Amino acid sequence: MKKILFKCLPLAAVLMIAGNAQAQEMTTMSTGTPIPLSTWSIGVNGGVLVPISPLGGKNDFSNFKANFGYGLYIKKQFTPNFSLRLDGVRGKLSGDNSEPFESGLTPSSAVNRFETDLTYSGSLNAVVNLLNIDMFKKENYVQLYASAGAGLAGYKVKTSATSTGTLVDYAGDKTISELIIPVGLGAKFRVSDKINLDLGWTVNYVDGDNLDGVYRQTSDRYSYGYAGLEFALGAGKQKAWHNPVALTYDEALSAKQTANALKGELDATKAENAKLxxxxxxxxxxxxxxxxxxxxxxxxxxxxxxxxDGAGCPLKVPAPVVQEKIIVTEADRKVVADAIKNLEFDLG
Incomplete structure (x- = not known):
């Protein structure tokens, strides 16, 4: 099982990268406007490694030590609420029996101190965004998420019979590889369009009982609490912060406002037409x-x-003209002719 998982993890990473060669994709608003969204990101973090679980269980040592751990990951965001994340963590785990247990019992074990070098820890995790603080913003500023997955951890253990004695190799300086099941919770804070502050706590359940050098046929576990930064790759805003429900709401609200504005203009036009x-x-x-x-x-x-007439005043009607008919007789013509003959002209 471990060998199969060890072979599958790199294959899963290759498939994640090959299946999505670009670091961004396009989404489209209902208006048809394309929006570029960044879907790939990388993260770096540092924090505390402890060989216990806050969820309870039996501890092999009464006094656990908090040691520095560090990690990195690459993440592919498939939807605003779901992503796959390939995690890697390194660091050190340690503890001893220098104090009694909380119940008051004094530890009695052949091994009273251990130190484990976590050479590598790789896992593929499904991450689900549980809650956006403000559901009615297109982009939120705080997210809560949960993660779970599977992977492999390789480590070397050193133990001592006393709490202050010299540490000796547990397995002859051999790197032990075990299946791990990481389960975690976290919160992200959007610092900018490309950077997030990432806070989280992951409990890793180990499929074995060699992590602390005490073999009791139970499964060991260790926790990693961390803080880090996540950097989005590619152009556009981060898909993880994209809220399609709020965006659709805003588009509907904008459409309603536009319709109300058009209705107002139509009513104004009707009033103007009535006035005209x-x-x-x-x-x-x-x-x-x-x-x-x-x-x-x-x-x-x-x-x-x-x-x-054109000014609305009555037209003036001219008085009628009476024409008399003159009849010239033969006698009249004779009188005229005689008069012409008797004309005398004084030429001086």
Whole structure:
């Protein structure tokens, strides 16, 4: 089982990288506007390694030591709420029996001190974002998450029969490899579009009882509490902080506001049209019915049937002209002819 898992971890890492060669992807708003989102990130952290679990269980030593540990990871965000994370951790674990147990019992063991060098610890973990502090922002600033996975840990153990004695190799300086099941909780704080502050605590359950050099046919465990920074890769904002529900809500709200604005403009246009119609009716009003609007009528109250000019005033009718017929007779012509003959011209 350990050999199979040891072979599968690098393969899983390769598949994660090969299946998603780009560090970003595009999502599309309902309006059709594309938004680039960063889906790959790397993280570095440091913290405390202790050979106990806060979830309880039997401890082989009464006094555990807190030692420095450090780690790094690479993460692929598949959805805003789910990602796969490849973790690696190194450090040291130690403890002794220099104090009685909390129950008051005095430790009695052939091994009273140990020191374990955690040569490597690699695991593939599924990470689920449990809670965004503000569900109605497109991007939040605080996230709570949980993780669980499987991996391998390789370590070398040294033990001593006394709490202050010399440490000797537990397995002949051999690196022991065991299956581990890490389970953790954490919180992330968005510092910027590309950087997160990451705080977490992971309990690693070991499929073996060699971690502290005391073999009692029970499974050992150790914890890693850490603080670190996560750096998003690629262009665009981080998909882990992207809230599609809030974004859809904002788009719907924006659409409603646009519709309300259009309705307001339509109502204003209707009111303006009604005013123009009233003004037009007022311009075309013809009280006396002479065909000339009141505003242009210089002669209002013209009697019905009166013919008016363009100014609305009655047209002036010229007086009738009576033509007399003149009849010239033959006698008249003779008188005229005689008169012409009798004309005398005084030429001086």
């Amino acid at each position: 119609r009233a003004d037009l009716n007022d311009l075309l009003k013809d009280t006396d019915g002479d065909g000339v609007a009141d505003k242009l009528d210089k002669c209002p109250d013209t009697p019905a049937g009166t013919v008016v």
